[in-house]
Amino acid sequence: MRDASPAKTYALHIGVIALLFALNFVLPDYHQGLFARIMALAVFAMGYNLLFGYVGLLSLGHAMFFSAGLYGAGLTVYHLGWGVPEAFVAGVACGALLALVIGLLALRTSGVAFMIVTMMFAQVFYLLVLYFAAWTGGDQGLVIQQASRVVSIGGASFDLTDPTVRYMSALALFAIVLLVTLAIVRSRFGRVLVAIRENEERTKMLGYDTVANKLAAVVASGAICAASGAAYALLFGYVGSNFASIQYSILPLLWVLLGGAATTLGPLIGTLFMYYVTDITSGFTSAYLLIVGVALILLVLFAPKGIMGSIRERWLGWLP
Amino acid sequence: MHFGPHLLLAALEGLVTSAVLALTALGLSLVFGVMRIVNVAHGEFFMLGAVLAWAISTAISGHPAIGFVAALVIAPLFVGLVAFLAEWLVLRRLNYNPESTIVATIGMLYIIQQLALTFYGPEARPVEPPFSYRILLPWFGYSGYKLSVVAASAILLVITWLVLTRTKIGLIMRATQYDRETAQAFGIPVERVYAGVFAVGAMLAAIAAVLIVPISQAHYLMGQDPLLLSFIVVIIGGLGSLRGTVVAAVLIGLSDGIISMFFSPTLAKIIATLVVAMVLVFRPQGLFGTAPR
Numbered sequence: 372m373r374d375a376s377p378a379k380t381y382a383l384h385i386g387v388i389a390l391l392f393a394l395n396f397v398l399p400d401y402h403q404g405l406f407a408r409i410m411a412l413a414v415f416a417m418g419y420n421l422l423f424g425y426v427g428l429l430s431l432g433h434a435m436f437f438s439a440g441l442y443g444a445g446l447t448v449y450h451l452g453w454g455v456p457e458a459f460v461a462g463v464a465c466g467a468l469l470a471l472v473i474g475l476l477a478l479r480t481s482g483v484a485f486m487i488v489t490m491m492f493a494q495v496f497y498l499l500v501l502y503f504a505a506w507t508g509g510d511q512g513l514v515i516q517q518a519s520r521v522v523s524i525g526g527a528s529f530d531l532t533d534p535t536v537r538y539m540s541a542l543a544l545f546a547i548v549l550l551v552t553l554a555i556v557r558s559r560f561g562r563v564l565v566a567i568r569e570n571e572e573r574t575k576m577l578g579y580d581t582v583a584n585k586l587a588a589v590v591a592s593g594a595i596c597a598a599s600g601a602a603y604a605l606l607f608g609y610v611g612s613n614f615a616s617i618q619y620s621i622l623p624l625l626w627v628l629l630g631g632a633a634t635t636l637g638p639l640i641g642t643l644f645m646y647y648v649t650d651i652t653s654g655f656t657s658a659y660l661l662i663v664g665v666a667l668i669l670l671v672l673f674a675p676k677g678i679m680g681s682i683r684e685r686w687l688g689w690l691p
Numbered sequence: 692m693h694f695g696p697h698l699l700l701a702a703l704e705g706l707v708t709s710a711v712l713a714l715t716a717l718g719l720s721l722v723f724g725v726m727r728i729v730n731v732a733h734g735e736f737f738m739l740g741a742v743l744a745w746a747i748s749t750a751i752s753g754h755p756a757i758g759f760v761a762a763l764v765i766a767p768l769f770v771g772l773v774a775f776l777a778e779w780l781v782l783r784r785l786n787y788n789p790e791s792t793i794v795a796t797i798g799m800l801y802i803i804q805q806l807a808l809t810f811y812g813p814e815a816r817p818v819e820p821p822f823s824y825r826i827l828l829p830w831f832g833y834s835g836y837k838l839s840v841v842a843a844s845a846i847l848l849v850i851t852w853l854v855l856t857r858t859k860i861g862l863i864m865r866a867t868q869y870d871r872e873t874a875q876a877f878g879i880p881v882e883r884v885y886a887g888v889f890a891v892g893a894m895l896a897a898i899a900a901v902l903i904v905p906i907s908q909a910h911y912l913m914g915q916d917p918l919l920l921s922f923i924v925v926i927i928g929g930l931g932s933l934r935g936t937v938v939a940a941v942l943i944g945l946s947d948g949i950i951s952m953f954f955s956p957t958l959a960k961i962i963a964t965l966v967v968a969m970v971l972v973f974r975p976q977g978l979f980g981t982a983p984r
Contacts, residue, residue, distance in 0.1 A: 491968040664801030
């Protein structure tokens, strides 16, 4: 992580955001919708990457943070009739709070035990969603009506079901999280996280409180994933237990590995790539999980650094 | 029925669960103990065994017992072969790095699950039990087959224990588990031991699945619950400890059977998972044995 060219780095990220902005006016309807979904889920991947890529903590339970945001936002709208901004904040708050509790418990373990503990907590969350099906809708899920997905700011009202508004909202969230991640990674805090990943004992010896730093990273990661979940619920109007299942803990891992762990743009590239691979192959076969499985094995065998990681290694050493 | 017989029924059901769980968890524990890797695809080897049992028993006509015995022999061998190939083609090249192997076995999980869905389909299908004798208790009749599953599992556990403690193969396995490098220095073919252990672990899961499939049907998603329960058993029982695995399996199976008889099965699962997660959080070193950090 060289710090030679902050201007170049910021130019690249703002360029990516500008490109995504321009794509809204070029893309056909179907792909516009797909891109909105990809951007919302790339936020999930970025949250995961913060913990997995930079701190080196492999969690198999991030679906619970995503769905904490999803249900935190979805249920407050559905049952309490909250407005969109309040519901979004509620979703993020649920995710951050859950991440704080889980972090306090799970960070007592490390390595394989950390993976299994996070997976088990996520499983408990998933089962709780099913158990309280009367409120959550269980595996049937709940559909949030169009009428409750309208934001009025000042005199203007924005309908989140409108494709352009939806695309722009997803882009706004994506841009904010991308720049926040970039700022975190370049900050002192970010460097301490990388130091923990590389050698936790030595970082501790240098006087850093590694547990507090890791906990802060878990909470930040959980809050970002919850933001993605809350946005997903509000933009696409559906919450369901499927999003809390183990599959949604593994997908961000796949996206991040594919795009490149510990790269700021990797999560977007990975999500984009995976979505289009499944979109194209689903034209030929319904065996979408087979592709996920083969991709995981090939990645871990031949490209453990992912797309952006390989680019950084070969050509662009300055990529953050 | 009164409370007593009800409890007895719950305990019997729990015992059957325990028996199958002990075999499945033993496979996971062997792989975990000797190779120091977490095999997330273990549940899918279980599922593969069940699905193959259905395929074999329907392919063979005649008395159901013939098909069942054929399944009991062929299905585990086939699953063992699949596991052997997976170890040889993938895990060996990853140098058994714990995190990479988890990702790779997640990949295997998806591949096996999807192939089962493609070739077997989404239906749950039953396999006819080899015999249908009912043991008449004073309060209710109970399936003789279920009790024979418990007996078969107990015999297999004893055989595994004998192999591990009384034979040269077991000695080699324990030596590899204890110290891989010293074992290699003494001329033990560690790579072959790893491949063998991975295959045997998968075969144990497959045998458990063939035994259970006449009771609960074969389905392509049936691997999830055994995987989680096996994790729980291995964690509570302690790493690579056969006795611990069996005790924990009986404990989990019985409490699962009894709790789900009186409460909702989902609630039973929630409580069990939460308790184990807490055990792992607060006593990771004691329950993980000497796992490297």
